[in-house]
Amino acid sequence: MAGNAAFKKVRLKTEPSADDLRELAIGDVVYLDGTVYTAREGVYRRVIEEGEPLPLDLPAQSGANFHSSPAATINPEGTFIIRAVTATASFRFSKWIGQWLDKSGAKLILGKGGMSSADYRQHFVPHGAIYLTTVGYGTGALLGRGVSGVKSVHWRDELGLAQAMWVIRVENFGPFIVESDLDGNSLFERENAKIAAGLDKVYEGTRPAVLKRFGETDDRSDEVI
Amino acid sequence: MIPIDLIQSTAVSLMDKAAIEIPDDYLSGLKQAAAVEDGDLSSFVLQAMLENYKAAKEDRRAMCGDTGCPRWYVKMANEATIEGGPVALEAALRRATAQATNGVPLRPNRVHPLWRTDHDNNVGINAPEIEVAFEPDGDWIDLTTVHKGGLFGTDYRMLFPSDGIEGIKRFYLDSLVAFGKRGLSCQPAIIGIGLGGSKDTCMVLGKRAACLRTVGDRNPDSGIAKLEEEFKELGNSIGMGAMGFVGKSMVIDCHIEVGYCHTGGMQMSVHAFCLSSRRACARIHSNGTVDYRTDPQWFTPYQRRETVEWPATQPSRKSA
Numbered sequence: 001m002a003g004n005a006a007f008k009k010v011r012l013k014t015e016p017s018a019d020d021l022r023e024l025a026i027g028d029v030v031y032l033d034g035t036v037y038t039a040r041e042g043v044y045r046r047v048i049e050e051g052e053p054l055p056l057d058l059p060a061q062s063g064a065n066f067h068s069s070p071a072a073t074i075n076p077e078g079t080f081i082i083r084a085v086t087a088t089a090s091f092r093f094s095k096w097i098g099q100w101l102d103k104s105g106a107k108l109i110l111g112k113g114g115m116s117s118a119d120y121r122q123h124f125v126p127h128g129a130i131y132l133t134t135v136g137y138g139t140g141a142l143l144g145r146g147v148s149g150v151k152s153v154h155w156r157d158e159l160g161l162a163q164a165m166w167v168i169r170v171e172n173f174g175p176f177i178v179e180s181d182l183d184g185n186s187l188f189e190r191e192n193a194k195i196a197a198g199l200d201k202v203y204e205g206t207r208p209a210v211l212k213r214f215g216e217t218d219d220r221s222d223e224v225i
Numbered sequence: 226m227i228p229i230d231l232i233q234s235t236a237v238s239l240m241d242k243a244a245i246e247i248p249d250d251y252l253s254g255l256k257q258a259a260a261v262e263d264g265d266l267s268s269f270v271l272q273a274m275l276e277n278y279k280a281a282k283e284d285r286r287a288m289c290g291d292t293g294c295p296r297w298y299v300k301m302a303n304e305a306t307i308e309g310g311p312v313a314l315e316a317a318l319r320r321a322t323a324q325a326t327n328g329v330p331l332r333p334n335r336v337h338p339l340w341r342t343d344h345d346n347n348v349g350i351n352a353p354e355i356e357v358a359f360e361p362d363g364d365w366i367d368l369t370t371v372h373k374g375g376l377f378g379t380d381y382r383m384l385f386p387s388d389g390i391e392g393i394k395r396f397y398l399d400s401l402v403a404f405g406k407r408g409l410s411c412q413p414a415i416i417g418i419g420l421g422g423s424k425d426t427c428m429v430l431g432k433r434a435a436c437l438r439t440v441g442d443r444n445p446d447s448g449i450a451k452l453e454e455e456f457k458e459l460g461n462s463i464g465m466g467a468m469g470f471v472g473k474s475m476v477i478d479c480h481i482e483v484g485y486c487h488t489g490g491m492q493m494s495v496h497a498f499c500l501s502s503r504r505a506c507a508r509i510h511s512n513g514t515v516d517y518r519t520d521p522q523w524f525t526p527y528q529r530r531e532t533v534e535w536p537a538t539q540p541s542r543k544s545a
Contacts, residue, residue, distance in 0.1 A: 006265055027266065042341075071287045073330040081330055084281070086290030089376065089409060113407035135273045136500055137411045137468070140290035141281035142273070160343030161333050175273055177266075188407045191266070191470045198464045199402065206395035210385050224403045 014064040014170070016107055021130055024178045026187040030132055031174035035062040035151065035167060036110065038069065040088060042163030044096035046155065047103060055154035056167060059105035067093065067111030069162035071140065072150075080150040082168070086138030087112040090131070091225035098123040110176060112137050113188070116225065120184035132176035133187075139175065146173030196221040227366060227509055229308040233317040235507050235515050239370045240295060240325030243505035244287040247278040248519035251415065251477060251502040254440035258413055258474035267472030271413075274467075274500055289501040292331035293372035295322050295347055296354040298437065298521060302363030305511065311357075318355055318368075323348045334375070356429075360527055361535065364511040369521040371436045371504045378410025378497030381428055386491055390452075393420070393493060394459065400495040401460050401475055408468030411499035413477045415440065416460060419494040422484030431494035434480040436504060437523035444481055445529070453479045467500070477502075482524065485531070 007029045012020060014034030024030070037056070039047075046052045056062075067090045072082040090111035093100075097115065100106070101123055109115075109124070109131045124130065134143070147168055154165040179187045199220045208218065259271040281288035297318045301307075307314050323346035326333055333345040335352045347353060380400045384392050397418065404410040417435025419427040443450040456479040466472020486492055508516045527535060 007269060029269070068290065069332055069334075071290050071292050071330050071332040073327045083284075083286035083330060084288070084290040084292070088291065091407075113409055133468070135270055135468070136277065136289075137408060138289045138291060138501070139273050139277040140501075141284060141286050141288050142277045143290065144286050145280060145284065160336070160341075161345045162336075162343060163341075188469060192406055194471050195406075195464045195469075202459070202463050203395070203398060205391060206398060207388065207391035208395060209382060209392055210388050211383055220402060223406055224409075225407065 011172070014062055014108065015059060016063065018128055021107065021128065021182055024130065024181060026178050026181050026185055026190065028178045029174070030176045030178060031146070031172045032064065032170055032176070033172065034064070034170060036064040036066045036170055036173070037062050037168065038066050038166045039100070040067050040069070040093065040163065042159040043155070043165050044093060044100055046159070048096050048099045054103065055165060056152070059107070062167065063106055064108040064110060065100070065104060065106045067109070070166055072161065072166065074153065074156065074161070080153065082144065082147050082150060084140035084144040085147060086140040086143065087134040089113045090115050094119050101127040101129055108132055110134065113225070114179040114186060117180070117184055117186040117189050120180045120186060124180060125182065125184045128182065130178065130182060131180040133179040135175045135177060142175070143173060146170050192221070192223065226306050226308050227511055228513070229313045229317055231509060231513060231515070232307065232314060232366070232368070233321050235509055236318055236321030236368055236370070237325050237328070238517070239368060239505040239507055240321060240331070241329055242517070243370050243372050243503040244292050244329050244331055245281050245285055246505070247281070247288060248439070248502060248504060250439040250441060250519065252278065254477040255413065258477060262466060262472055262474050264466045264470055264472030266468070266470035267466030267474060270467035270470065271474065287329055287331060290332060291374060292334065293503060294334055294352070294375045295331065295370055295372050297356070298369040298371065298523065299355060299357045300360055300367040300523065301357065302360050302365050304364040305366050307366065315355055318353065319348050322346070322353045358523070358528060360525060365508050367506060367508050367522070369437065369504060369506040369523070373432070373436055373503070374411060374499050378404045378414065378499070379495065381424065381492070381494045383424070384491040384493050385489065388491060396493055397456060397495060398459070398463070401463060402465070404497065405463070405465050405475060406469045410497040411501070412497065413467060413474040414497035414499050415502055416456070416476050416479045417496040417498065418456070418479065418481045419492070420481060420483045421486035421492055423486070424492055426484045427492035427494045430482040430484055431496045433523060434482040435496040435498040437521040438480045439520045440478040442480065449481050449483065453481050
């Protein structure tokens with residue numbers, strides 16, 4: 001695998017124990033074995049806002065929620081083809097994530113770009129959950145190689161292929177990087193802080209626009225998420 | 226006369242190539258970035274991407290699971306005729322898009338903005354975009370498909386002459402920093418900048434600058450070429466690399482395209498063509514031969530012309 005021996009590389013089950021998660025530090029590289037399912041705004045709306053019951057037994061069947069839509073197709077005879085998978089940006093799901101962790105018992109949220117450390121502290125830490133970010137983005141072909149089969153697809157007609165809940169068997173599925181730990185620390189925010197320290201110098205010789213925008217800020221430690 | 230079946234089958238192949246094969250120019254650019262990247266996390270990410278491109282080609286699977294929003298750029302040489310005419314051409318490209326979405330497969334990303342209706346084939350109202358341009362001399366058509374990601378890394382701003390280069394730099398940096406954090410723009414990217422035109426033209430020019438020019442290509446205006454070099458350097462000096470980790474690989478190349486604008490304004494757009502810079506092209510000749518390539522050769526002297534007349538005898542040249 002890609003790599004740099006400096007990074008700790010871990011094989012993790014998709015229903016990890018609290019001890020397994022305590023071993024992980026932000027920046028560690030993780031590969032998953034077991035079962036993951038996709039759930040994003042379509043599924044969240046359906047379950048949390050419309051009160052639909054979960055179509056599978058969670059977290060017994062999987063503790064890993066992947067913010068993703070696979071590049072996949074369903075053959076006329078009902079078989080599935082998944083070739084590449086990549087995550088979608090997770091910050092957009094902030095308003096549902098607390099209730100989702102309640103209902104699903106998920107311990108691993110997999111996605112792109114992480115969420116804010118405020119979300120981690122408010123929602124992830126009390127549920128003993130962590131966030132794993134995909135790499136790249138996106139290593140769709142490498143992740144596709146880690147998919148060993150499709151167990152089931154739920155709400156395909158109601159939500160369409162992209163928003164449906166794909167339940168996927170995975171083996172050595174990765175790479176992922178640990179973005180948040182059990183204490184709610186964020187790797188992205190740590191990196192942001194380091195970079196922000198040098199930005200004033202980079203901006204030397206530039207000038208704010210003559211025509212302003214409502215709500216505009218010059219605080220470059222800010223984020224757009 | 227170019228047969229419509231040939232257009233459709235070529236278009237299906239292009240969809241497949243675009244999704245699976247990283248263009249050589251981008252790959253070389255990324256390898257150069259990887260060679261000098263010293264941020265440990267950023268380096269890890271770039272190495273993983275290099276492996277990913279290899280895996281995609283070996284397995285013939287899409288390099289990224291988010292296969293973007295497929296779109297088409299068609300260039301018709303002046304003497305080319307298409308069997309069935311332009312309406313048949315559009316139908317062939319829509320069919321090829323739907324067929325490849327289920328065939329490669331691609332992610333069916335396209336939905337209705339309000340009703341979220343999903344045809345599961347990337348075809349719908351105004352999708353895929355099909356943009357057409359013309360070129361003097363010749364009887365071929367060029368088909369280019371671009372599968373650009375659709376959510377982050379692009380912004381538009383109305384600037385004014387008094388903003389000057391300092392204002393252009395500020396908006397450029399703002400766009401890179403804002404969307405670079407957490408790697409939302411999937412950098413290192415090919416950054417396209419549109420300057421001038423009208424608001425819509427400005428967006429179109431910037432997007433084309435990002436998607437239709439190759440790494441290493443320079444604008445023929447030496448002043449603009451110099452800015453492109455300077456902006457590439459500036460982007461890579463932010464201190465940020467892949468995924469927003471500490472590093473120095475944000476920009477694989479920077480391309481700027483301009484259009485004449487209102488005398489009081491200086492419109493600016495910034496576009497990021499991501500780590501999976503997906504584009505594939507083919508020239509279909511009237512004799513039925515097809516030449517595949519990855520350089521769209523879109524910005525010819527004819528496309529950038531500024532005079533009223535274009536001398537019919539002047540040969541069209543590929544952009545340098």
